[in-house]
Every structure is written in C-alpha cells, then in structure tokens.
Amino acid sequence: MTARVGIPSSLLSFLYYPTWKTFFSELGAQVIPSGNTTREMLDLGVKEALADACVPIKLYFGHVQSLIGKVDYLFIPRVVCLNKETTYCPKFLGLPDMIRNSFKKIPPLIDIRLDVREGWNALLKAYQQAGLALGASRGTIALAYRKAMAVERRFFSLLQEGWQPLKAMEILNKAIRPQKPKGRLVLAVLGYPYLIYDRYISVDLLGRLKQMGVEVITMENLPPRVLYRQNDNLDKRPFWTLGDLVLRAAHYLLRHRRIDGIIHVTAFGCGPDSVVGKFLEMAAHECQAVPFMSLSIDEHSGEAGITTRLEAFVDMVCRRKEVYV
Structure with missing residues (x-):
C-alpha cells in the first residue's frame, strides 16, 4: 500500500513544498498537502495551540489537525539552520515536540533535523532518515534527494526572477512562463x-x-x-x-x-x-x-x-x- 505523507501548507512549506513533494513522490509516497488556509483551520489552531503562541504557529496547528485521519505520516521537519550562520525561531526548533504533545491521536511524525552546521552532507543524511522511515533503499533515497534539490534550485530561480511562491509552483507544474x-x-x-x-x-x-x-x-x-x-x-x-x-x-x-x-x-x-x-x-x-x-x-x-x-x-x-x- 502506498504511504500517504501529509505536509501542512503553512510556515516554510511556502518555500520548500516543491522540494519536499518531489522527494517523497520519488520514493513512491502519496503527498497530501493540507491546502489553503480556512477559517476552520485557524479556529482549530487557536483551540489547540498555546495561548501565547503567535498566529503562524496557531495556524500551523490547524493545518496539522486538518490532516489527522487522512495520512499515514506527517512530515514536520525540525528546521534549525540552513545558512551556517543564523538559526530559525525556537518555535521552529520545537515544532515537532509541540505537535506530538498537543494531539492525542496523531500519525507518526517524520521529524528530521535540518542543520547544515553538522557537516557538508548534513541535509543528505537528514533526508536519508526520512526515506528510511518509509522503508526506501539508500540508493532510491539518494536519487530522490538529487531530484528534489534540482527542483528546489529551479523553484528559487523563479522566485529571483520576480515570481511569488504560489505562482512559481504553478509555473513548475505547468511549465508555463507568463509575462509579469x-x-x-x-x-x-x-x-x-x-x-x-x-x-x-x-x-x-x-x-x-x-x-x-x-x-x-x-x-x-x-x-x-x-x-x-x-x-x-x-x-x-x-x-x-x-x-x-x-x-x-x-x-x-x-x-x-x-x-x-x-x-x-x-x-x-x-x-x-x-x-x-x-x-x-x-x-x-x-x-x-x-x-x-x-x-x-x-x-x-x-x-x-x-x-x-x-x-x-x-x-x-x-x-x-x-x-x-
């Protein structure tokens, strides 16, 4: 049976969803995003998250809630550092722990740690952990990682051409290049x-x-x-x-x-x-x-x-x- 991997459409998914979708799809998994934000998602997030959490974190909780019962795994990476110099907000670092301890019934989390300060191949090792959690071979994982990184480079090049992320994702999927x-x-x-x-x-x-x-x-x-x-x-x-x-x-x-x-x-x-x-x-x-x-x-x-x-x-x-x- 094909594994269903849920990806909340919030926080860093606006920048890295094409990467993550490509990676898991190449492993043979079915990627299920939570979709566009709705009032219901926001209300669910406000109910589940800590009262002093900022609205993006509350919203993320709502996106997670909307995926529960629909997927076999939730991909919630622990994003620490991607430039060797600065780190992400502590809420990003603790996000998998907050999610795991806030919901009683939740699918297994794929909560790899993304920290490039851990070595030149730190990202590859992290994605290997994600692939192994789905039972993929190391060779398949390496190929999926290379394809995901190639998509990521194309996506960010579109952003630097002046496109916004949602439009850039559309261009990637449809191979169109409208005039700005x-x-x-x-x-x-x-x-x-x-x-x-x-x-x-x-x-x-x-x-x-x-x-x-x-x-x-x-x-x-x-x-x-x-x-x-x-x-x-x-x-x-x-x-x-x-x-x-x-x-x-x-x-x-x-x-x-x-x-x-x-x-x-x-x-x-x-x-x-x-x-x-x-x-x-x-x-x-x-x-x-x-x-x-x-x-x-x-x-x-x-x-x-x-x-x-x-x-x-x-x-x-x-x-x-x-x-x-």
Missing part, C-alpha cells in the same frame, strides 16, 4: 513568507496591491548571495534567520533598487519583529525618506481594516511620487 505585469508603483513587502503568502491570514494583501496597480518585491525575489553581502551597520547581526533576511533585504532595496515604499508585515506578539520593524523604519527614513508602513496581523485581523490601510498608503505614495518626481 508592471505597476504604477513599486512597493517592497517585507516579512516572513508564511505571513505574506498565506492569502487567508494576510487577507490576500499581495492580490489587493496588484489590483491597485502595484508591483511588489519581496525578499524571496532577491538572490541570497546579494543579501548576505549587505552591511547593515549594526553592531550585532540579528540572531534569527528570517528577521535577519528581512532587514538585509530592506537595506539592499533602499540602496540599490528604486522602490516607492516599504510595507512591513509582522505577526502580533513576535518579539524579533518588534526590533526588526524599528530598524526598518529608521533605514527607510535615512535613505531618501522612503514611505514606510507596518501591518500587524493576528487571528482577529479584519479585511476592511487592512484594505483601508493599504488603500490609504498607496494613495499617499502616489501623491508623493507626483510631487517629487
């Missing part, structure tokens, strides 16, 4: 991918900006080698991976790309975000006074409120551009 539309404004939308690209929790922020004639740049559209060369003039580099990348993306865009404004999307109650947001605001003020807005999102965020703020910000940036250009 140009906008009357270019805004940088900076924040964690699981906030920006989740259409439900972000109230389809990117789609609404597109309808307003805005061209969006996110940190995933920038080559990592460029970001890691940025000197952000801080005495100490931010410790957490995604916060560090958000700040570096802001400095790069302000110095080397013409943008009309910055929108920082943050999760309510996220400590690192409160620090990063202040540095983003200071950087925008110092570099030609680029308009800056922060949007805080939680499980109570309303569509009307966010839409009104977006419309007001875009209108203000348009008026400013007409005056100064």
